[in-house]
Amino acid sequence: MKILLYTTDLFKGREYLMPWRTILEVAKGMHNLGHSVIIINGINESKYLTYASPHVPIRNIRKSLRTLAQVVQETQADILFMECKWRDALKNFTPLKKIPCKKYVYFTGGIYDLSSIKTLSKLNGVKNARNYWMEILTPKPLLTFRLKQMHFNGAIGLTPFTTQEIKKNGYTNAITILPGKDNFEKLHSDNSILQKYLLTNKKFLCFTGAPAPTRGAQLLLQAINNSPIADLRVVFLMRTDVGSEYTTFDSIYKKMKNSSKVIIIKDQLTREQLKSFFENAWYMILPFVVIPSEIPLTFFEIMSCRTPILTFKNGGTSNYLRNGLYISPKSIEGLSKGITEVWTNQQLREEKAKQAKELMMLHPTWPEVAEQWLNYISQESPKL
Structure with a gap:
């Protein structure tokens, strides 16, 4: 299979941090199991150097879902995994609606509460906490509606808590696959x-x-x-x-x-x-x-x-x-x-x-996590 994994802002120095470490390890595991894998890295203008993986190719593109859809068409990918946050409900998902491959989201952010965002705002200013305010103020059912509307095949939560939230807000075809541990x-x-x-x-x-x-x-x-x-x-x-x-x-x-x-x-x-x-x-x-x-x-x-x-x-x-x-x-x-x-x-x-x-x-290793991602997409999951 040809698999694309989409992330954003993967710069040199972030390769051991979340969520990028998960994508790098999953891509490596899928590659080791014989699949053709490309990491697509969405970036805007930046003074930082992008990261080059020794295991799988990384293609840097403009941070745009329209550009991502064009890359999916161009590469004739079979599978697309796309990062997702609750505030992404405010984006225009339309370019992804008709791409001819299975497509899944994986949730890179957590579930935030108002008290925590207020504390962060006091420490760092409301402006610098903007993304977290957007996370809690964006209606969660709006995102799950968008996923159904765009015919996504499924969603991966990185903890059971997040997966429960996805399902509670109307998207039932969701699974928990924890990040892995190394040696x-x-x-x-x-x-x-x-x-x-x-x-x-x-x-x-x-x-x-x-x-x-x-x-x-x-x-x-x-x-x-x-x-x-x-x-x-x-x-x-x-x-x-x-x-x-x-x-x-x-x-x-x-x-x-x-x-x-x-x-x-x-x-x-x-x-x-x-x-x-x-x-x-x-x-x-x-x-x-x-x-x-x-x-x-x-x-x-x-x-x-x-x-x-x-x-x-x-x-x-x-x-x-x-x-x-x-x-x-x-x-x-x-x-x-x-x-x-x-x-x-x-x-x-x-x-x-x-x-x-x-x-x-009892916690899974990275190779086991990569297999879990592959097992999930091998299931015949209906587009919702």
Whole structure:
């Protein structure tokens, strides 16, 4: 079969991030199973370099559904997978109505609540939270109506929570296929990085990620500053994603009264070094205010190391992974109280660690996920 997978804004440096990692891994798995696969990357003018995959060809096109439809016709594709968000209901899907192939959407975003979007707006401004406001204000039945109207064959949700929402809003031909896990749990840890920062055999909490407001790093700094725990130690593994901006984070850090509780590491770490932090942390802290692309794969890597995660409630992520998570209220005060609870409760830590590992032992690998996508399209699904 000739299969096209459509994504947008796949730039160099994003290949390990969601949702692009899912598309790259699924395309690779389909290619390894003998199919002809092309990733179509919709982009506008950008200062960033696009990513070139070593496994499957990537064709960059103008970000336009009309252009996408032309590529489908030109390549004589048998299958099209197209990314989809709830706000896409406002787009003109008409060019895709008559393309002569099976077509499916996969939902790259999560399910957001009003309180979270308000919190993000306070942190980053209403204008910068515009896409999330559009997500919750766009009527969900409008999108499912568009999918039926354009004769899509099916939809893939990346968590059961999202798939239930798709079905609840009128599109019944939807299935859950979780993103996969890789071999992270089998890597040999490089503990020299702990020695470098004098963390060997020390108790610490650990944040990992970029300083984007969606990830909650600045909330975490403020929660640490308010913490009454005298011996608290929190390590920040600060990553620089495409478009990362440190100004707000650095400003908050400089104003902290209790900055001695924080260790900021900006080294470019190997995966073996990352694993050392993940498996030695008392808890990892991932306080996402909103999650842009369903489940961040870092959750899988951490939990496979038998380490629980302190986080906020976020749709499909917390719904699927809840047994290995400690979920605190989405506020500075709530996060500060959560830090106190997880730091002092050894029994809770053991329970959460055990449940995290058990869940990841049952989680599918990337090759298995690629097979699940192929099995789904092999079914004779009626156009709705």
